[in-house]
Amino acid sequence: MVQCHPVDKTLAALADPTRRGVLERLGQGVASVSELAAPAGISLTGMKKHLRVLEDAGLVRTEKVGRTRQCSLGPQRLEDLQAWMDSYREQVENRFDRLEELLERTKGDAS
Amino acid sequence: MVQCHPVDKTLAALADPTRRGVLERLGQGVASVSELAAPAGISLTGMKKHLRVLEDAGLVRTEKVGRTRQCSLGPQRLEDLQAWMDSYREQVENRFDRLEELLERTKGDAS
Numbered sequence: 001m002v003q004c005h006p007v008d009k010t011l012a013a014l015a016d017p018t019r020r021g022v023l024e025r026l027g028q029g030v031a032s033v034s035e036l037a038a039p040a041g042i043s044l045t046g047m048k049k050h051l052r053v054l055e056d057a058g059l060v061r062t063e064k065v066g067r068t069r070q071c072s073l074g075p076q077r078l079e080d081l082q083a084w085m086d087s088y089r090e091q092v093e094n095r096f097d098r099l100e101e102l103l104e105r106t107k108g109d110a111s
Numbered sequence: 112m113v114q115c116h117p118v119d120k121t122l123a124a125l126a127d128p129t130r131r132g133v134l135e136r137l138g139q140g141v142a143s144v145s146e147l148a149a150p151a152g153i154s155l156t157g158m159k160k161h162l163r164v165l166e167d168a169g170l171v172r173t174e175k176v177g178r179t180r181q182c183s184l185g186p187q188r189l190e191d192l193q194a195w196m197d198s199y200r201e202q203v204e205n206r207f208d209r210l211e212e213l214l215e216r217t218k219g220d221a222s
Contacts (some may be wrong), residue, residue, distance in 0.1 A: 011126035
Protein backbone atom coordinates (compact mmCIF):
# COMPACT_ATOMS: atom_id res chain seq x y z
CA MET A 1 0.00 0.00 0.00
CA VAL A 2 1.48 3.37 -1.06
CA GLN A 3 1.49 5.84 1.82
CA CYS A 4 0.18 8.75 -0.20
CA HIS A 5 -2.11 10.73 2.09
CA PRO A 6 -0.54 13.05 4.70
CA VAL A 7 -3.05 11.70 7.24
CA ASP A 8 -1.36 8.25 6.96
CA LYS A 9 1.92 9.62 8.29
CA THR A 10 0.19 11.58 11.03
CA LEU A 11 -1.75 8.51 12.20
CA ALA A 12 1.24 6.17 12.06
CA ALA A 13 3.34 8.71 13.97
CA LEU A 14 0.67 9.08 16.66
CA ALA A 15 0.10 5.31 17.04
CA ASP A 16 2.73 5.05 19.77
CA PRO A 17 2.38 6.20 23.39
CA THR A 18 6.02 7.44 23.58
CA ARG A 19 5.52 9.65 20.53
CA ARG A 20 2.20 11.00 21.86
CA GLY A 21 4.03 11.71 25.14
CA VAL A 22 6.66 13.71 23.22
CA LEU A 23 3.97 15.85 21.59
CA GLU A 24 2.28 16.46 24.93
CA ARG A 25 5.64 17.47 26.45
CA LEU A 26 6.46 19.77 23.51
CA GLY A 27 3.00 21.30 23.89
CA GLN A 28 4.41 22.69 27.15
CA GLY A 29 7.50 24.13 25.44
CA VAL A 30 10.80 23.42 23.68
CA ALA A 31 12.93 20.49 24.96
CA SER A 32 16.26 18.87 24.13
CA VAL A 33 16.48 15.21 23.04
CA SER A 34 17.80 14.17 26.48
CA GLU A 35 15.03 16.09 28.26
CA LEU A 36 12.57 14.04 26.22
CA ALA A 37 14.38 10.70 26.60
CA ALA A 38 14.84 10.76 30.40
CA PRO A 39 11.17 10.93 31.54
CA ALA A 40 10.19 8.44 28.80
CA GLY A 41 12.78 6.01 30.22
CA ILE A 42 14.38 5.31 26.84
CA SER A 43 17.84 5.79 25.34
CA LEU A 44 18.89 8.85 23.35
CA THR A 45 19.13 6.62 20.26
CA GLY A 46 15.60 5.32 20.84
CA MET A 47 14.25 8.84 21.30
CA LYS A 48 16.03 10.05 18.15
CA LYS A 49 14.24 7.31 16.15
CA HIS A 50 10.86 8.42 17.50
CA LEU A 51 11.73 12.06 16.76
CA ARG A 52 12.58 11.19 13.15
CA VAL A 53 9.12 9.64 12.70
CA LEU A 54 7.46 12.72 14.24
CA GLU A 55 9.64 15.08 12.18
CA ASP A 56 8.87 13.18 8.98
CA ALA A 57 5.15 13.61 9.70
CA GLY A 58 5.70 17.36 10.28
CA LEU A 59 4.53 17.04 13.89
CA VAL A 60 7.91 17.98 15.38
CA ARG A 61 10.68 20.33 14.31
CA THR A 62 14.27 19.87 15.54
CA GLU A 63 17.13 22.32 15.37
CA LYS A 64 20.78 21.93 16.31
CA VAL A 65 21.66 24.61 18.89
CA GLY A 66 25.31 24.39 19.88
CA ARG A 67 25.87 20.84 21.07
CA THR A 68 22.23 19.98 21.72
CA ARG A 69 19.23 19.42 19.46
CA GLN A 70 16.20 21.50 20.43
CA CYS A 71 12.77 20.03 19.65
CA SER A 72 9.50 21.91 19.27
CA LEU A 73 6.07 21.30 17.75
CA GLY A 74 6.16 21.25 13.96
CA PRO A 75 3.93 22.90 11.35
CA GLN A 76 1.51 19.92 11.11
CA ARG A 77 -1.00 20.46 13.93
CA LEU A 78 -3.41 17.54 13.53
CA GLU A 79 -5.70 19.67 11.36
CA ASP A 80 -5.71 17.09 8.53
CA LEU A 81 -6.56 14.31 10.95
CA GLN A 82 -9.28 16.41 12.60
CA ALA A 83 -10.73 17.24 9.17
CA TRP A 84 -10.93 13.56 8.22
CA MET A 85 -12.52 12.65 11.56
CA ASP A 86 -15.06 15.45 11.30
CA SER A 87 -16.13 14.41 7.80
CA TYR A 88 -16.30 10.73 8.80
CA ARG A 89 -18.38 11.46 11.92
CA GLU A 90 -20.68 13.71 9.92
CA GLN A 91 -21.27 10.92 7.39
CA VAL A 92 -22.01 8.37 10.10
CA GLU A 93 -24.24 10.75 12.03
CA ASN A 94 -26.15 11.70 8.87
CA ARG A 95 -26.82 8.03 8.32
CA PHE A 96 -28.11 7.57 11.86
CA ASP A 97 -30.31 10.67 11.43
CA ARG A 98 -31.77 9.20 8.24
CA LEU A 99 -32.36 5.86 10.00
CA GLU A 100 -34.12 7.64 12.87
CA GLU A 101 -36.29 9.56 10.44
CA LEU A 102 -37.19 6.32 8.70
CA LEU A 103 -38.07 4.69 12.06
CA GLU A 104 -40.19 7.70 12.99
CA ARG A 105 -42.04 7.54 9.67
CA THR A 106 -42.52 3.75 9.93
CA LYS A 107 -43.90 4.17 13.45
CA GLY A 108 -46.37 6.72 12.05
CA ASP A 109 -47.48 4.25 9.37
CA ALA A 110 -48.09 1.49 11.93
CA SER A 111 -50.28 3.53 14.30
CA MET B 112 7.02 -0.86 23.00
CA VAL B 113 3.96 -2.51 24.52
CA GLN B 114 0.78 -1.51 22.72
CA CYS B 115 -1.28 -0.92 25.85
CA HIS B 116 -3.52 2.05 25.13
CA PRO B 117 -6.71 1.49 23.07
CA VAL B 118 -5.88 4.66 21.13
CA ASP B 119 -2.74 2.91 19.76
CA LYS B 120 -4.83 0.28 18.01
CA THR B 121 -7.30 2.84 16.72
CA LEU B 122 -4.52 5.00 15.28
CA ALA B 123 -2.64 2.07 13.72
CA ALA B 124 -5.87 0.77 12.20
CA LEU B 125 -6.70 4.17 10.72
CA ALA B 126 -3.17 4.75 9.33
CA ASP B 127 -4.07 3.15 6.01
CA PRO B 128 -6.22 4.68 3.25
CA THR B 129 -7.89 1.34 2.38
CA ARG B 130 -9.03 0.86 5.99
CA ARG B 131 -10.28 4.45 6.23
CA GLY B 132 -12.17 3.79 2.99
CA VAL B 133 -13.80 0.72 4.55
CA LEU B 134 -15.00 2.79 7.52
CA GLU B 135 -16.37 5.47 5.22
CA ARG B 136 -18.19 2.81 3.19
CA LEU B 137 -19.61 1.15 6.33
CA GLY B 138 -20.73 4.57 7.53
CA GLN B 139 -23.21 4.30 4.64
CA GLY B 140 -24.44 0.87 5.73
CA VAL B 141 -23.64 -2.84 6.06
CA ALA B 142 -21.53 -4.49 3.32
CA SER B 143 -20.13 -7.95 2.55
CA VAL B 144 -16.38 -8.58 2.26
CA SER B 145 -16.61 -8.75 -1.54
CA GLU B 146 -18.63 -5.52 -1.69
CA LEU B 147 -15.76 -3.88 0.20
CA ALA B 148 -12.95 -5.55 -1.79
CA ALA B 149 -14.21 -4.75 -5.31
CA PRO B 150 -14.26 -0.91 -5.17
CA ALA B 151 -10.96 -0.90 -3.22
CA GLY B 152 -9.39 -2.91 -6.07
CA ILE B 153 -7.92 -5.55 -3.76
CA SER B 154 -8.34 -9.30 -3.30
CA LEU B 155 -10.76 -10.89 -0.82
CA THR B 156 -7.76 -12.17 1.15
CA GLY B 157 -6.26 -8.69 1.27
CA MET B 158 -9.55 -7.18 2.41
CA LYS B 159 -9.96 -9.85 5.09
CA LYS B 160 -6.55 -8.85 6.52
CA HIS B 161 -7.60 -5.20 6.68
CA LEU B 162 -10.92 -6.20 8.29
CA ARG B 163 -9.10 -8.18 10.99
CA VAL B 164 -7.09 -5.09 11.92
CA LEU B 165 -10.25 -2.97 12.04
CA GLU B 166 -12.13 -5.63 14.00
CA ASP B 167 -9.27 -6.00 16.47
CA ALA B 168 -9.44 -2.23 17.09
CA GLY B 169 -13.21 -2.48 17.63
CA LEU B 170 -13.87 -0.22 14.64
CA VAL B 171 -15.63 -2.90 12.60
CA ARG B 172 -17.86 -5.82 13.49
CA THR B 173 -18.26 -8.82 11.17
CA GLU B 174 -20.87 -11.54 11.27
CA LYS B 175 -21.24 -14.70 9.21
CA VAL B 176 -24.66 -14.64 7.52
CA GLY B 177 -25.21 -17.79 5.46
CA ARG B 178 -22.27 -18.00 3.05
CA THR B 179 -21.21 -14.37 3.27
CA ARG B 180 -19.62 -12.27 6.01
CA GLN B 181 -21.50 -9.04 6.75
CA CYS B 182 -19.47 -6.08 7.98
CA SER B 183 -20.73 -3.06 9.92
CA LEU B 184 -19.28 -0.33 12.11
CA GLY B 185 -18.08 -1.64 15.48
CA PRO B 186 -18.56 -0.34 19.02
CA GLN B 187 -15.39 1.81 18.99
CA ARG B 188 -16.42 5.10 17.39
CA LEU B 189 -13.24 7.18 17.49
CA GLU B 190 -14.32 8.71 20.81
CA ASP B 191 -11.03 7.73 22.50
CA LEU B 192 -9.02 9.25 19.69
CA GLN B 193 -11.15 12.39 19.71
CA ALA B 194 -10.73 12.68 23.49
CA TRP B 195 -6.94 12.46 23.20
CA MET B 196 -6.88 15.03 20.37
CA ASP B 197 -9.13 17.42 22.29
CA SER B 198 -6.97 17.25 25.42
CA TYR B 199 -3.77 17.66 23.37
CA ARG B 200 -5.13 20.66 21.44
CA GLU B 201 -6.37 22.24 24.64
CA GLN B 202 -2.90 21.92 26.21
CA VAL B 203 -1.21 23.42 23.16
CA GLU B 204 -3.76 26.21 22.87
CA ASN B 205 -3.46 27.02 26.59
CA ARG B 206 0.25 27.35 26.09
CA PHE B 207 -0.21 29.74 23.16
CA ASP B 208 -2.71 31.74 25.21
CA ARG B 209 -0.19 32.01 28.05
CA LEU B 210 2.53 33.07 25.58
CA GLU B 211 0.23 35.71 24.13
CA GLU B 212 -0.57 37.01 27.62
CA LEU B 213 3.13 37.17 28.39
CA LEU B 214 3.80 39.08 25.17
CA GLU B 215 0.96 41.49 25.98
CA ARG B 216 2.35 42.08 29.45
CA THR B 217 5.91 42.51 28.17
CA LYS B 218 4.64 45.04 25.62
CA GLY B 219 2.96 46.91 28.50
CA ASP B 220 6.23 46.97 30.45
CA ALA B 221 8.20 48.32 27.50
CA SER B 222 5.91 51.27 26.73
